[in-house]
Amino acid sequence: MSGPRRLDWGEGSPERLYVLTGGRSGSAAREQLDLVTLIVSRSSPDPALQPEQAAIVRMCGYPLSVAEISAYLSLPASVVMVLLVDLLADGRVEARPPIPAASLPDAELLEAVMHGLQNL
Amino acid sequence: MDYRISDPVPGASPGEPVGPRPQDALPETVTTAVKIVIVGGFGVGKTTMVRAVSEIRPLTTEETMTRAGEGVDHVAGIEDKTETTVAMDFGRISLNERLVLYLFGTPGQERFWFLWNGLFDGALGAVVLVDARRLEVSFDIISRLEDRRMPFVVAVNAFPDAPRHELAELREALDLPDWVPMVDCDARNRTSSRDVLLELTRYLHAMTLAQTETR
Numbered sequence: 001m002s003g004p005r006r007l008d009w010g011e012g013s014p015e016r017l018y019v020l021t022g023g024r025s026g027s028a029a030r031e032q033l034d035l036v037t038l039i040v041s042r043s044s045p046d047p048a049l050q051p052e053q054a055a056i057v058r059m060c061g062y063p064l065s066v067a068e069i070s071a072y073l074s075l076p077a078s079v080v081m082v083l084l085v086d087l088l089a090d091g092r093v094e095a096r097p098p099i100p101a102a103s104l105p106d107a108e109l110l111e112a113v114m115h116g117l118q119n120l
Numbered sequence: 121m122d123y124r125i126s127d128p129v130p131g132a133s134p135g136e137p138v139g140p141r142p143q144d145a146l147p148e149t150v151t152t153a154v155k156i157v158i159v160g161g162f163g164v165g166k167t168t169m170v171r172a173v174s175e176i177r178p179l180t181t182e183e184t185m186t187r188a189g190e191g192v193d194h195v196a197g198i199e200d201k202t203e204t205t206v207a208m209d210f211g212r213i214s215l216n217e218r219l220v221l222y223l224f225g226t227p228g229q230e231r232f233w234f235l236w237n238g239l240f241d242g243a244l245g246a247v248v249l250v251d252a253r254r255l256e257v258s259f260d261i262i263s264r265l266e267d268r269r270m271p272f273v274v275a276v277n278a279f280p281d282a283p284r285h286e287l288a289e290l291r292e293a294l295d296l297p298d299w300v301p302m303v304d305c306d307a308r309n310r311t312s313s314r315d316v317l318l319e320l321t322r323y324l325h326a327m328t329l330a331q332t333e334t335r
Binding site for chain 2: 017030034035036037038040055058059060061062063064065067068070071072073074075076077078096098105106107109110111112113114115116117118120
């Protein structure tokens with residue numbers, strides 16, 4: 001197998017997702033996290049953790065966006081965000097937030113994007 | 121229902137790691153992520169474009185929402201509530217050792233607009249991908265982006281069997297203001313898709329400089 005290691009377990013049944021998040025909707029998590037917030041582990045997986053949270057800690061040895069975590073776990077991004085809020089609160093992972101939504105991004109950032117794309 | 125409590129959790133045990141392949145891992149030095157959204161109707165080539173420029177095989181993230189079934193056919197007497205799951209394909213481009221760009225493809229039809237809040241917040245800008253044979257969906261997308269004050273460029277995907285249109289003609293048909301960049305592209309082609317992203321970035325850069333000057 002050379003493809004990304006992604007298991008297909010995702011019956012996105014509302015009941016299952018409800019259990020995973022303890023019934024939290026994720027609207028609070030949304031204020032803290034974005035699809036492209038980068039997550040990096042700051043601890044090793046703890047057997048006491050929920051299996052999904054242990055999986056997150058394990059896969060974030062290198063920076064990984066919330067969207068990528070959602071894809072690899074086959075869980076909706078909103079569910080992943082709720083799981084991450086706990087991990088962040090416990091200091092098990094660190095978040096590298098994206099540039100805050102300003103009216104317009106700054107020129108220097110855009111120049112870096114242009115250079116990067118030109119080198120593609 | 122297929123839900124079984126004994127389902128193995130991917131990545132829960134060290135023996136079955138889940139996550140990026142080693143070659144897909146970002147370097148530890150990456151501190152900042154930015155995103156660009158590619159929006160268009162079904163089959164217009166969003167995922168094709170993501171695939172053409174992404175350094176990883178496109179991944180899929182899902183979003184679920186329970187809501188009143190607006191715009192959905194329903195039978196009288198049945199509770200008017202639907203569970204909507206929408207899959208979004210996305211890709212990634214490492215721009216330098218500190219900066220990474222994510223590209224999200226999202227459907228443009230009104231019933232998917234619930235996705236837009238989380239998606240467009242903090243996005244640099246958007247690419248409206250257009251099939252010249254089916255402009256209808258693009259009208260709504262464009263006015264919705266204008267309402268959100270989300271800067272965008274319009275890219276016309278060149279389908280081999282589509283009649284060629286002059287961009288000026290399409291601009292008029294879309295009622296697109298003069299200042300919004302419009303380009304032809306081939307979403308299958310890496311350089312062509314890259315150029316669309318460059319066009320957007322240049323446009324954003326020019327807007328930023330103009331705004332700084334008037335301050």
